Amino acid sequence: MNPTPARMGWDWVKQGFGMLRKQPAGLTALFFGYMLVSMLLNILPLVGAIAHAVLTPVFVIGFLRAARDVEAGRMVLPRTLITGFREPAFGRLCKLGGLHILAILAAVTIMMLFADTDVLKGKSPEDLQPSLALMQEVIRFPGLQVGFFLYVAALLVITFAAPIVCWNGMGPGKGLFYSFFAIKRTAGAFLVFVLSLGAIAFGTMMVLRLVFGAGAVGQALMGMVSVLLFGIGHIALYFPYTHIFGPLPDDKAAPPVP
Template sequence: MEKLPAKTGWIWIKEGFALFRKQPAEISTLFLAYMFLMLALNIIPLLGQLLPLILVPVFAMSFMQACVNIEQGKRVYPNLLLIGFRSPALKNLLILGSLYLVAAVIAVAASVLIDGGVFWMTVTGQSALDAKEIQDSSMSLAMLFSAAVYTPAAMAFWYAAPLIMWKNMSVSKAIFYSFFAVSREMKAFAVYGLAWAAIGVLLPALISVVIAVLIGNASVTIMILLPLSIALTVVMYCSFYPTYTHIFGKPEADLPPPQPQATTTTE
């Protein structure tokens, strides 16, 4: 199989927008239900801080399946949030989520080497730092360092959940295939990441400037940017699906072929 051209990264985003446009209200409702559930989990002492990260692969498959439904002309309902919990692959998805947590902790802990623990204390809530302390520290550089440390894990996890659920791979095999699939298509992923960075930063900034010039009301800016941010986040979730299908094919191809029905003959 030939490597995908770099422009494929932009095609993934366009296909994500196309999926979103077909059922914008439905998939946005799914996302809001997911966010509400994450906030509800935070009520649980200690576990409420860990479960949202551990459950990422389980809920990620809800959005992947939502994209399959949209593609097949089926309605997306909030009960898709439970599809991962009903899957035989649930145990492996939870193991994968635990690895997410471990990788995140290691990446954030590594930032201590850069800023002496300011970023770590901020993330873990060990101390309330004021703006001046943060400004005087190297926290921005520490955040970039943590992101760099986490990058290999992100590559290993990118396709792991759908490979576990749709191709019945073990956790270790899915992580292996995911890492090398992303490594192979680094040009496409570079375009994909840079394009999303531009969309996520430049578009809201441009809208803010336009509103400031025309209206000059901060409340109006917030009223417009909040739904825009939600919509862009949902589109980004939708764009994860084509990154999978362009490399591993449509998930329905992974399902066993239908069994032939018995026919009866009359003499």
């Protein structure tokens, strides 16, 4: 494996933003296409949320295929998002998605161990609607923090396993094994990668809130920027993958989409 100093995590982030500069229209359409699909899935109570969690690794392949297309000078089209659905590894990717659900349940369980249910007494049904504010009020430190960070770590391993399973022909278990140890051996770079993306997201949201406030305009701009940063984060995963596992041949990295 190539040497991976911690500062390389920042290089991966910069390369992700560089992808957006090369094809702003194609990648922006891809990102907002994913947001639309996510919204449509989440309209369905529970079933939609489960489907979204299961399909997360499948959509990751679409993002990484887009990164490979940009690198090769090919135009990114909205249909690139569904590349993972047409891969022979689709079933194995969905099994990774099943593990994603287990990670969510584990994180929620840890959080609930520290829940203070007394704060729910006397609240109206409207006040009990799921929200980040309610979660922060009910779940005390360190439950919220521990559950959140464990979930992020599990999500990173599962997400990074998706291209290993898809492009290296491995099963979900073996893909997770290689993903975990690849991230472990380059932990400094991945930590910088995650913290850099988080700092950029937090800083950008704070600036938008200060400039535009928390009204409709501010909320809309923060939503749009969130989608872009989410997409760039997934696109940027292409670079640690190729750094660790080597460049991909065209026929493997970017199969034609009929």
